[in-house]
Amino acid sequence: MPARRLALERAPDEALCRAFLDGEETAFEVLVTRHRSLVFSLVRRYATRPEDAADLTQAAFLRALEASRRVFARWIPRGPTPFRAWLVRIALNLAKNHARNTRRWRPVLVEAPDDAAQEAPGESAQEGLERSEQARRVREEVLLLPRRQREVLTLRVDGGLAFKDIAETLGITENNAKVQFHLAVKRLKARVAEPEEKQ
Known part of the structure; x- marks a missing residue:
């Protein structure tokens, strides 16, 4: 099993989408791990609190998981799978809705990312x-x-x-x-x- 996981971690997104469609549940876990920081960075711009960004990140992956089998089945016969762009679109839509619903775009107390406060070497x-x-x-x-x-x-x-x-x-x-x-x-x-x- 560890060898299979390692092989999946080295596979491109397209191969992971195919594997997931073929019943390899771990493939979607690898996609989540691979793109989690990207999604968090995107939605963080729309949320003033890190907790909100974490919730939006989770919601984006849940929404992607719910639609994945239907969407992947449509992609596979056509060629390259635009997983990253599709996931970004889901995350961006959720984040924009969140911002609109909670009026997050007002310029108020924007917290620094955790690493911004640390000194560089x-x-x-x-x-x-x-x-x-x-x-x-x-x-x-x-x-x-x-x-x-x-x-x-x-x-x-x-x-x-x-x-x-x-x-x-x-x-x-x-x-x-x-x-x-x-x-x-x-x-x-x-x-x-x-x-x-x-x-």
Whole structure:
């Protein structure tokens, strides 16, 4: 059994989808383990509390599991299985609904990720404080981005998706995804640098 698990962990997503469809329950567990941090990073942008992000992550995988057999059966005959993009779309929809229902997009007390408070190796306390402050300002400015720019930025930075996958996930063109990302980055650079210039 450990050897089979190891083989599954090395398999690409498409092979895991096939294995799950063929009755290999462990294959879906491997998909969850592989993509858990990606989903958490995406939904974290929409929730001010880590507990909410954890709940949204779990809900995304439960929803994916419920639909998996039907969806995988449709994918397999057609060729490559877009599991990651499909999962991201589920997570993003849940997160947006959560944000809308609880009004999470208001710029209020955004907590730092757990690792932001830790000092980097060789970093002085002053440098660590400056880095934490910079990260806090970036997070606050992300909350103020227009919705489409915020979505594209989140999928590109937190999700690590290619623009083609972002376009497919959001139902826009690849060129539009690139433009929205460029505008978001440009706006963030200007807004985060602005307070420093005024000091």
